[in-house]
Amino acid sequence: MVHFVGAGPGAPDLITLRGKNLLEQADVVIYAGSLVNPALLEYVKEGCAVYNSASMTLPEVLSVMEQAERDGKDTVRLHTGDPSVYGAIREQMDGLDERGIPFDCVPGVSSFCGAAAALHAEYTLPGVSQTVILTRLEGRTPVPERERMAALAAHGASMAVFLSAGMTEELSKELIEGGYPPETPAAIVYKATWPDERTVRTTVEGLSGAAKEAGIQKTALILVGGFLGSDYERSRLYDPKFSHEFRQGTAE
Numbered sequence: 001m002v003h004f005v006g007a008g009p010g011a012p013d014l015i016t017l018r019g020k021n022l023l024e025q026a027d028v029v030i031y032a033g034s035l036v037n038p039a040l041l042e043y044v045k046e047g048c049a050v051y052n053s054a055s056m057t058l059p060e061v062l063s064v065m066e067q068a069e070r071d072g073k074d075t076v077r078l079h080t081g082d083p084s085v086y087g088a089i090r091e092q093m094d095g096l097d098e099r100g101i102p103f104d105c106v107p108g109v110s111s112f113c114g115a116a117a118a119l120h121a122e123y124t125l126p127g128v129s130q131t132v133i134l135t136r137l138e139g140r141t142p143v144p145e146r147e148r149m150a151a152l153a154a155h156g157a158s159m160a161v162f163l164s165a166g167m168t169e170e171l172s173k174e175l176i177e178g179g180y181p182p183e184t185p186a187a188i189v190y191k192a193t194w195p196d197e198r199t200v201r202t203t204v205e206g207l208s209g210a211a212k213e214a215g216i217q218k219t220a221l222i223l224v225g226g227f228l229g230s231d232y233e234r235s236r237l238y239d240p241k242f243s244h245e246f247r248q249g250t251a252e
C-alpha cells in the first residue's frame with residue numbers, strides 16, 4: 001500500500017503522529033527532496049529504501065511504487081507541507097488507481113500555516129478579511145486567466161502566495177493593479193519552521209526591495225493583506241455580551 005504523507009513545513013516535529021508512525025514502518029520512502037527537511041528521514045527504520053523524487057519523473061516514481069507493491073512492501077510518499085497544495089499528487093493517485101494499487105492520504109501542516117505561526121498572525125480577522133486566498137504567480141506552470149493575480153487582488157482578502165518569491169516585482173505590480181493600496185502590509189517568510197527561518201515585514205509596494213535586501217529568492221511565501229496590520233475588530237465568539245450555543249452573554 002502507498003501512503004501520501006504531509007511532512008509539514010520543515011520542523012521535523014511538525015509532521016502528524018500518523019505520518020510519523022507510517023514513516024517509521026515504511027519499507028520504501030520517496031520524499032520530495034527539494035523541500036522536505038532531510039531530518040525527517042531519521043524516523044525511517046533500518047533497511048528502508050529511500051528515494052529522492054527531486055531527480056525522478058512521474059513514471060519513475062510510479063514504477064518504484066509498483067515494484068514495492070509487488071514485493072508486498074509499504075511505501076510512504078512524503079510531500080512537503082500538505083500534499084494537497086501544489087503537491088502534484090493527483091497524477092500519482094490516478095496512476096495508482098490505473099494500476100490497482102491501494103493508497104491513502106495523510107494531511108500535513110501547510111507552509112502557509114507555518115508562516116502565519118512565524119508571524120504570530122491570524123488570516124481571518126473580523127472587520128479585515130474572512131477569506132484566505134492560496135495562489136501563485138504564473139511561472140513555467142500556467143495559471144488560468146480568470147485567476148490572474150490582479151483579479152484575485154480585487155477581493156482585498158488575506159493572501160498566501162506560493163512559488164513566487166523570485167518574482168516579487170511582478171507580484172507587487174499586479175497586486176497594486178488589482179486594488180491593494182501600495183501601503184498594504186505584506187511579509188516574506190523564508191523557510192517557515194526550519195532552523196534558518198526568516199521573516200521580513202514590508203508592504204505590497206516594498207516587496208521587491210525587501211526580497212532583494214534579504215537575498216530571498218525561493219523557499220518563501222509572500223503573505224499579503226490587512227491581517228498583517230494592527231486594526232481589526234474583536235471576535236463575537238469571545239465577546240462577553242454575545243450569546244451563543246455554549247454561553248449566555250451578559251446584558252449591556
Ligand code: SAH
Nearest residue numbers: 081082085086110111162163191192220221
Ligand atoms: N505542499 C506545500 C507547498 C509546495 S509548493 C505546502 O503545503 O506548503 C512549494 C512552495 O511552498 C515554495 O515555493 C514556497 O512558496 C512554499 N513553501 C514550502 N515550504 C515552505 C516553508 N517552510 N516556508 C516558506 N514557504 C514554503
